[in-house]
Amino acid sequence: MQLYQNQHLKVYNSLSGKKEAFKPINEGHIGMYVCGPTVYSNVHLGNCRTFMSFDMIFRYFKHLGYKVRYVRNITDAGHLVDDAEDGEDKIAKKARLEQLEPMEVVQRYTVDFHTILQKFNFLPPSIEPTATGHIIEQIEIIKDIFEKGFAYEANGSVYFDVAKFNKTHEYGKLSGRKLEDMIANTRELAAQDEKKNPQDFALWKKAEPQHIMRWPSPWGDGFPGWHLECTAMSTKYLGETFDIHGGGMDLKFPHHECEIAQAEASNGHSPVNYWLHANMLTMNGKKMAKSTGNNILPGEIFTGDNKILSKAFSPSVVRFFMMQAHYTSILDLSNDALLASEKGYFRLMDALDTLKGIDTGKTSDFKVADWRQECYDAMNDDFNTPILIAKLFDAVKHINLIKEGKEQLTAADKETLEATLHAFIYDVLGLEGKTDTGAxxxxxxxxxxxxxxxxxxxxxxxxxxxxxxxxxxxxxxxxxxxxxxxxxxxxxx
RNA sequence: GGCAUCGUGGCCGAGUGGCUAGGCACAGCUCUGCAAAAGCUUGUACAGCGGUUCGAAUCCGCUCGAUGCCUCCA
Incomplete structure (x- = not known):
């Protein structure tokens, strides 16, 4: 008997705009795909929040006893700086600026990404595929879309025909957009566009002679469009329809919209049952941006080497801070907020130590079984970690009262309490002990x-x-x- | 300009029609040699205006503001 058979989970599905009862395609198994980073610079703190939200979701599924295949890709090609005709690949641009081989750029920032995630105590995904490792699969999908009549070639590049797709399908259903509105509001772009319509997006881009990153294809040398890699890799490892697709809110349009279009065009049905989107992280009420200086790297938080925060904060404190907000809410990071979270986090972890040493009694003043279910109820309601944490502090209060001899707890309840706290704090929230100094x-x-x-x-x-x-x-x-x-x-x- | 999400007490942040989470800060009390820690008590907040309702932070409309997307972005 697995926990998931008793715990009834609801998730907010961006596609329907509603909380829905979660039911995987194959009982006991979950396929989850999350759009990973484009490795052309140091991992952004906001990026970390998104991945942390899905790390928590992954952890909770596992805790419930599901067998989860979690795929999170690395984008190492195809992500353009802009959509204009001279659009440059982000990796290639960085390589040019730093005079490096593109794969050196990829390697450097993939390592940075993994290092930071490890500090945050992320669980590794089941598969971490790269775009460059799946060029063949991407070409196959393009051929498929071509055969179904939703793609056209222009000057060595291949584009997705959004207008044609929209006649038989609904382009824009995830982001609540209508194609007519988009056409009406399109700004004047450069006139010499190969695309039939500005809404069309690239499946394959022709590589100019100076372009370093290039692969052969039926349409000549080039490289795949950004949206395609996620379709190729999710289909390959999770099937044509899978349970959960996650990503940052900002990817809803156009990236995820295009993924839906590509999948529906090539295999005829919706690729994903539940779309989950994590919300943005702001700092001091403003969006984080390098250009305004309102930006901080994760590593700079851990070392305290920055001009924004008064001191260094450990990865667990940052993690606790992020878990105190719901993943679908905008979260604002500030020095005061981190200081407050740090104190709360320490109090929680201290209580865990205190619990070890308390003496048990004949009766319990704390209804542990009820409390335990309330913790699950919080998580079952679309992964409501803030409420879960509030419940954990309920336990903290009782633990401290027991220690003072004002309440008591039976040995059996103590065991349940300890096991539940460990499960939620370490396994689900992914926090680490604050005095983890080893030997x-x-x-x-x-x-x-x-x-x-x-x-x-x-x-x-x-x-x-x-x-x-x-x-x-x-x-x-x-x-x-x-x-x-x-x-x-x-x-x- | 269009689309979307949101605006909660000093700060952060849950809550979606009546029962008003939680953390941090502040104040008082208990404990203490004094503190700290811990516990107890206190805060009637929901951007503004109008409407629906017996009743709204929660539903509707408008205004203002924030953030995201509309071109790359988690």
């Missing part, structure tokens, strides 16, 4: 315990100058002493 922990603990004993002796002798010195000096290096009825404990921050 050093035991020796540190012994030293501090010794200091606590010395301080107690000093206090017993009313030598408060000495006792306060011990307490304050420890505090200065981040070790906080906590005097309780049962003696003194400490925590490291």
């Amino acid at each position: 050093g922990t035991n020796k540190l603990s012994e030293v501090v315990t010794l200091l606590i004993e010395l301080r107690k002796d000093a206090r017993d002798n009313k030598d408060f100058a000495t006792s306060d010195k011990i307490r304050d000096q420890l505090a200065a290096i981040g070790i906080q002493l906590k005097d309780g009825k049962e003696g003194t404990t400490f925590s490291v921050s």
Whole structure:
């Protein structure tokens, strides 16, 4: 018996605009595709939020007992700087500017991406395919779309005929757009356009002679259009129709719209049952942009080497901060917000330590079974992590009351409580313990315990100058002493 | 200009018709040698205007503002 058989999950489907009961195509199995990064620069913090949301979703599915195939691609070709005729590939442009081979650019920023995600304690996806590794599959899809009559060739490039597609299908249904409106609002683009209509998008682009990234095709040397890779890779690894497709809100149009069009044009049916979109991250109320300086790299947060924040914050604190907001809401990052999250996070983790040491009683004042289900209810309601965290703080309060002897808990309830907290905090939210110092922990603990004993002796002798010195000096290096009825404990921050 | 999402107490952020999450900050109290930690108590907030309703933060309309997309972007 798996958990998912008792826990009834609802997800917000961007396609219908409603929360829907989640039912996978094959019971017990989930296919999930998330659009990964274009590796032409350091991973953006907003990017991290999107991937973190889906990491949490992936984790919750696994926790529920689903077997999940999670595919997150790496875009290493085909992503153009703009849509004009002289549009340059983002990777190729960076390579030109930095005088590197394009694959050096790809390698450098793929490594950066993985390094940052690892710090954030992301679970690796099941498959992480690259666009350049699937050129053949992309060409096959283009041929297919061609045969179905929804593509045309122009001067060595191939375009998707949106107007024709729209006659029998609904282009724009995901983003709530109508083709007529788009045509009416199209700005004047460069006149010498190969496209029949400005709404048409590239499936294959002809490579100019100076273009380094190029592959042979039935239409000559070129490279694939950006939207195509996701269709090729999701179809290859998850099938023509799969359960979940995720990505950032900004990809809804045109990227995901085009994916739907490509899939429907080539194989005739809708590729995805549930479209999930994560919302944006702003900073100090404004959008993050390199051009205005309102931008920060994840690594700069961890080291504190930046002009925006007052101190360094650990990846777990940033993760906790992000999990305190719902993934579909815009989240605003600021120094105050991070400081607040850090305190809350420490309080939560301290309670986890406290729970280990509490004595159990004959009865329970805390209805653990009910509380546990409330945690699931929160997550089952479209992955509502803010409510889950509120529930976790309910437990924190009870744990502290039990420690003070004002409430009690049976041994069985203690076990359930501990297991549930661990499951949600570590497995689902993906947070890590704040004192994860490895082998050093035991020796540190012994030293501090010794200091606590010395301080107690000093206090017993009313030598408060000495006792306060011990307490304050420890505090200065981040070790906080906590005097309780049962003696003194400490925590490291 | 068009489309979309949103605007909640000092800050961050849940909540979608009546029962008013949570975190942080602030204040008072308990505990303490003094603190810290912990606990208890206190905050009647929902951009503005109008409408629907017995009743609205929650539904509708307008205004203002923010963010995203419309050209690359998570």
